[in-house]
Amino acid sequence: MLEKNTEQQLELVKLAITGDRIAFNQLYSMFYHGIYVFFFTRLKSVMDAQDLCQETFIKAHKKLAQLDRPESFKGWLFTIAGNCLKDHRRKERIKSFFGFFSDNDEGALEKCVDEASKDPAKQAVSRQFWVRMKDFEKKLSPHEREVFLLRFSDELSIAEIASVLSSTASSVKTHLYRAVKKFKNSPELHEFVEGMGDIKK
Amino acid sequence: MKNKTQHLTEEQILWSVVSDEDHPETIEHLESCATCMQTKANLMKKLAGLSAALHQMTPEAAIQPLDIERQAHQRRWPAGIVSRQVWQAVAASVVLAIAGYTGLMMRSMPSTLPDDSTVASLEFLFEDFSAHDSSLSCSYLETFAENEEDAGINELLELIMPDVNGTDWQPANG
Numbered sequence: 209m210l211e212k213n214t215e216q217q218l219e220l221v222k223l224a225i226t227g228d229r230i231a232f233n234q235l236y237s238m239f240y241h242g243i244y245v246f247f248f249t250r251l252k253s254v255m256d257a258q259d260l261c262q263e264t265f266i267k268a269h270k271k272l273a274q275l276d277r278p279e280s281f282k283g284w285l286f287t288i289a290g291n292c293l294k295d296h297r298r299k300e301r302i303k304s305f306f307g308f309f310s311d312n313d314e315g316a317l318e319k320c321v322d323e324a325s326k327d328p329a330k331q332a333v334s335r336q337f338w339v340r341m342k343d344f345e346k347k348l349s350p351h352e353r354e355v356f357l358l359r360f361s362d363e364l365s366i367a368e369i370a371s372v373l374s375s376t377a378s379s380v381k382t383h384l385y386r387a388v389k390k391f392k393n394s395p396e397l398h399e400f401v402e403g404m405g406d407i408k409k
Numbered sequence: 410m411k412n413k414t415q416h417l418t419e420e421q422i423l424w425s426v427v428s429d430e431d432h433p434e435t436i437e438h439l440e441s442c443a444t445c446m447q448t449k450a451n452l453m454k455k456l457a458g459l460s461a462a463l464h465q466m467t468p469e470a471a472i473q474p475l476d477i478e479r480q481a482h483q484r485r486w487p488a489g490i491v492s493r494q495v496w497q498a499v500a501a502s503v504v505l506a507i508a509g510y511t512g513l514m515m516r517s518m519p520s521t522l523p524d525d526s527t528v529a530s531l532e533f534l535f536e537d538f539s540a541h542d543s544s545l546s547c548s549y550l551e552t553f554a555e556n557e558e559d560a561g562i563n564e565l566l567e568l569i570m571p572d573v574n575g576t577d578w579q580p581a582n583g
Contacts, residue, residue: 233475240472241464248467258470265475320468337466360456361463366428384427391456392423398455401462 221278232272236265239282242362243289249361250293252317252338260296264289283368286358290372337400344397347390355380356387417445426452 217238223231243264247257267288275284321334345353351373358369366384370377391397417425417438425435426449439446 236475237472244470245464245467249463254468254470258473262473262475269475325468334466337462341463357463360460363460381427381431385423388423388426388452388456389419391459392419392452398459401455401458404458404462404465 217281218278221275221281225272225275225278232269235281239285240265243285246286246289246357246362247293249357251296252320254320256296260289260292264292267292280368280371283364283371286362286364286368287372333404337404340397340400344391344394347394348387349383352383352387352390355383356391359384416442417448422449422452425449426456 217235220231220235220238224235240261244257244261247260248254251257251260264285268285271288275281317338318335321338322331325331325334348356354373355369358364358372359366364372366377366380369375369380369384373380417435421432421435422445424432425439429436429439439449
């Protein structure tokens with residue numbers, strides 16, 4: 209099933225490179241959620257995540273002819289997303305320097321969570337999850353956090369992560385090892401995640 | 410490397426979670442040791458649970474239609490009319506015009522008159538000065554000023570012509 213998906217994806221990428229708009233739109237539908245989660249887990253803002261999603265795919269469409277290896281499309285797309293994120297953070301820093309308010313505070317996250325679900329129980333679980341996730345992220349260095357999220361949230365391979373971060377596979381593995389060790393030593397987070405699984409059952 | 414009777418260390422389990430391709434001996438051990446396999450599986454399960462939770466807890470957002478044509482047109486608009494160099498030239502001209510206009514305005518502006526507070530301070534200082542020197546007569550002040558002025562001139566003359574009043578001085582055609 210997975211192989212079939214990968215083959216289909218590869219075909220779509222090849223068609224999109226030749227200028228097939230329908231193929232590109234299919235790729236957009238295929239990767240939209242992944243890219244949206246990528247931005248949301250880092251910015252905790254639905255609006256910013258949606259805007260940056262659009263920006264990423266517009267840039268990808270513009271630069272698609274430059275993609276040498278169609279099989280590396282996913283890593284390439286996440287590299288563009290990473291660059292969009294970097295630009296966004298730079299703009300946010302400039303805004304905060306000039307005294308503009310940023311939406312990326314805890315209040316904004318709570319608002320997002322509340323808007324996402326009308327069920328108060330779900331809202332409470334979601335809020336607790338993001339608080340615990342934030343506490344866990346504080347234990348990680350920026351590089352460890354990025355590697356950890358790219359591996360376990362965005363589900364990229366070690367080689368893809370190395371490509372996205374312009375790093376080496378061994379460096380990625382070292383940072384990932386440290387991050388996983390910190391995760392193992394964060395029982396409050398994995399106990400909560402296990403509890404969520406029980407609730408679903 | 411631990412033999413088959415010893416279990417893997419925490420470090421080895423973690424490395425096997427990160428990437429097991431670099432540690433064939435760990436894979437070999439895991440294949441034969443149910444306890445270590447279970448430890449690794451537990452950790453993998455927790456990580457998979459976190460991965461699923463990150464996706465589930467992300468607020469749902471409806472997929473927006475990708476309007477590449479419109480977005481590209483909006484972005485291309487300023488560059489679409491004229492080239493980048495022309496825009497740079499226009500920007501430079503505007504900056505120069507503003508600078509020139511500001512310079513002209515500065516020149517044509519009348520010299521600033523001292524404000525009321527400055528005038529009041531000067532008047533006060535003047536009065537203060539007069540009050541201090543009121544003990545001296547006007548004639549003394551004038552004499553002092555004259556003598557001081559003369560002394561200054563004499564010093565200057567001595568510097569230019571050291572022996573102008575002395576015996577060594579000879580007229581040019583004397």
